[in-house]
Amino acid sequence: MKIKISIPTERIHNPIISESIIETGILLNIMVANIDSTYGELIADVKDSRFDKIKNALESRGAIVAILDRPIHRDEEECVECGACISVCPMKVYAFDETWGLCVDEKKCIQCGMCIKMCPHGALKLGE
Amino acid sequence: MVEKSVHEINKKIEDGSVNVVTAEEMVGIVENLGVEGAAREVDVVTTGTFGAMCSSGLMLNLGHSEPPIKIQKVWFNNVEAYSGLAAVDAYLGAAQISDTRGIQYGGAHVIEDLLRGKEIDVHATSYGTDCYPRKVLDTTITLNDLNEAVLLNPRNAYQKYAAATNSSKRILNTYMGELLPNFGNVTYSGAGVLSPLSNDPSYETIGMGTRIFMGGAQGYIIGNGTQHSPSGGFGTLMLKGNLKEMNPDYLRAASFTGYGTTLYMGIGIPIPILNEKLAASTAVRDVDIMTSVLDYAVGSRDKPVIKQVNYADLRSGSVQIDGKDVPTSSLSSFKNARKIANELKEWVKHGNFFVSMPVERICCEGSAKSMKQTQAVPLVKDVMSDFIVTIKKNQTVQDAAKKIWENSFNHLAVISDTGELVGILTAWDISKAVAENRFDSVESVMTKKVLTCAPNEPVDLAARRLDRYGVSAMPVIDAQRQVLGIITSDNISKLLARRY
Numbered sequence A: 001m002k003i004k005i006s007i008p009t010e011r012i013h014n015p016i017i018s019e020s021i022i023e024t025g026i027l028l029n030i031m032v033a034n035i036d037s038t039y040g041e042l043i044a045d046v047k048d049s050r051f052d053k054i055k056n057a058l059e060s061r062g063a064i065v066a067i068l069d070r071p072i073h074r075d076e077e078e079c080v081e082c083g084a085c086i087s088v089c090p091m092k093v094y095a096f097d098e099t100w101g102l103c104v105d106e107k108k109c110i111q112c113g114m115c116i117k118m119c120p121h122g123a124l125k126l127g128e
Numbered sequence B: 001m002v003e004k005s006v007h008e009i010n011k012k013i014e015d016g017s018v019n020v021v022t023a024e025e026m027v028g029i030v031e032n033l034g035v036e037g038a039a040r041e042v043d044v045v046t047t048g049t050f051g052a053m054c055s056s057g058l059m060l061n062l063g064h065s066e067p068p069i070k071i072q073k074v075w076f077n078n079v080e081a082y083s084g085l086a087a088v089d090a091y092l093g094a095a096q097i098s099d100t101r102g103i104q105y106g107g108a109h110v111i112e113d114l115l116r117g118k119e120i121d122v123h124a125t126s127y128g129t130d131c132y133p134r135k136v137l138d139t140t141i142t143l144n145d146l147n148e149a150v151l152l153n154p155r156n157a158y159q160k161y162a163a164a165t166n167s168s169k170r171i172l173n174t175y176m177g178e179l180l181p182n183f184g185n186v187t188y189s190g191a192g193v194l195s196p197l198s199n200d201p202s203y204e205t206i207g208m209g210t211r212i213f214m215g216g217a218q219g220y221i222i223g224n225g226t227q228h229s230p231s232g233g234f235g236t237l238m239l240k241g242n243l244k245e246m247n248p249d250y251l252r253a254a255s256f257t258g259y260g261t262t263l264y265m266g267i268g269i270p271i272p273i274l275n276e277k278l279a280a281s282t283a284v285r286d287v288d289i290m291t292s293v294l295d296y297a298v299g300s301r302d303k304p305v306i307k308q309v310n311y312a313d314l315r316s317g318s319v320q321i322d323g324k325d326v327p328t329s330s331l332s333s334f335k336n337a338r339k340i341a342n343e344l345k346e347w348v349k350h351g352n353f354f355v356s357m358p359v360e361r362i363c364c365e366g367s368a369k370s371m372k373q374t375q376a377v378p379l380v381k382d383v384m385s386d387f388i389v390t391i392k393k394n395q396t397v398q399d400a401a402k403k404i405w406e407n408s409f410n411h412l413a414v415i416s417d418t419g420e421l422v423g424i425l426t427a428w429d430i431s432k433a434v435a436e437n438r439f440d441s442v443e444s445v446m447t448k449k450v451l452t453c454a455p456n457e458p459v460d461l462a463a464r465r466l467d468r469y470g471v472s473a474m475p476v477i478d479a480q481r482q483v484l485g486i487i488t489s490d491n492i493s494k495l496l497a498r499r500y
């Protein structure tokens, strides 16, 4: 499953992620990381069965962990299959199939919301 | 030499022997049979396009009220329509936005709602006359209640369109969609191989009076579109069709974030293959249709061309810019364009649609002019103050405080030893440094990220930047970063006061 790990300012200088991985032995597949001196936000993939354990390890060190379980939802009635959403999605959730229809691979979605603003037909929403 | 007449082709449509293919299929047919063979075999080629066409609108007639009103201003679901016509006629433009909901809802949405049978609130006002005494009117209507509801679209079915990208460091919200920073994406529009005008670029069969597929109904071309520029391959068409016969599958309202509303129209044009020349032109492929990728970071009419591409490049999913693969997005729907070409093909095949010759040709040469502007556009250098106090970056905070105090000037431009702008210092920065007990060099307390502008930039662009970043002044610098002056929101308000 995809999770979002937020690291508040006061903890940003601690090696929270590494410590948690070493402690639990659970591998995190980090997909997006935005870290600067004031704040950190990571999107990672983790096995469903290992979620509770890594969550506890991270949260005991001051991180905030949230499950990204409200991926993008497309209203097929509104969608005209233009493909405007394709180029703005950082995770390549959208693609054309061989008939120029739109394929949506929601599993890859990290809920960043970029595509929602792009869609001219208001066909995209988060989590439904 | 193959020569057929529209009359002969229509006879074949009538007896069911017509051979009709889509413009996509025609490419392979011409490859296999050659131009002459294809011209002999194929009678009609259908094209299609489905995309944003802002220059669309609805001409409508409400019927007379009791007591009657000569409508001066009218709103449909709070979207204003033009009613400077006879008493109860109005023209509702697709791009007009709602007085209450802004760009979320516009004329295009009213048109789609009407087509979907929804009720629309009408509010109208007037000055009242002896023959039309009424001054205010409120009612609710549906499409059926209108006498006429005719889509009258001044500019549709662009032959092709320039693609868009963005070299700047921020997201741009445009009518070409969301353009990501640092050439993050490219957006484009147009059906390429299926584009109606790209399949008959000499306007042999596409002209005034040509019967077409429009929004799922039969419509007509009534002339060239506005801004028609056939010489550069940017021809356009003016269209007319009865909204009451249309189908919402082929007519969709849309709203572009930060830009406004528009109407997605589905248009299909049949091209009767009268001769080899038409067989050859309908074999046009995506690779044959060239367009430019323009940089929308430049807020000017003439945007720099980043590169030339063809529609095959654009439709491949990415194009190269500066050695990087940049993802592309289509704003028009190729799937729907294809659906339209196929639907029109079925109509012709089953004798439900007959081809026509134009009653008058559309001109196939020439280009649209730019606007004649009699008032010079004010430039930054015309309104900036050339008095600006500078300070060297290694001077002290105290020196800075003194300069501000002596000159009663709020901004100091911080410069290097060679006079290049390196930062800006405000009275506020100084108070902050003092409060924090920091009395080091100017360099350590100044703001390094300075918004600047160039002397030859139009004031409107500078004003938009000041607004967007919420700052009150920007140094004006030349290409060598030498400070020439400063432009403040004060300078701009004075200019505006003169203008209005």
Ligand code: SF4
Pocket: A074, A078, A079, A080, A081, A082, A083, A084, A085, A086, A102, A118, A119, A120, A121, A122, A123, A124
């Ligand atoms: S941008 Fe919107 S309408 Fe276009 S394909 Fe994506 S979801 Fe569909």
Ligand code: SF4
Pocket: A072, A088, A089, A090, A091, A092, A093, A108, A109, A110, A111, A112, A113, A114, A115, A116
């Ligand atoms: S929300 Fe972000 S990650 Fe999810 S589909 Fe949209 S653009 Fe892609």
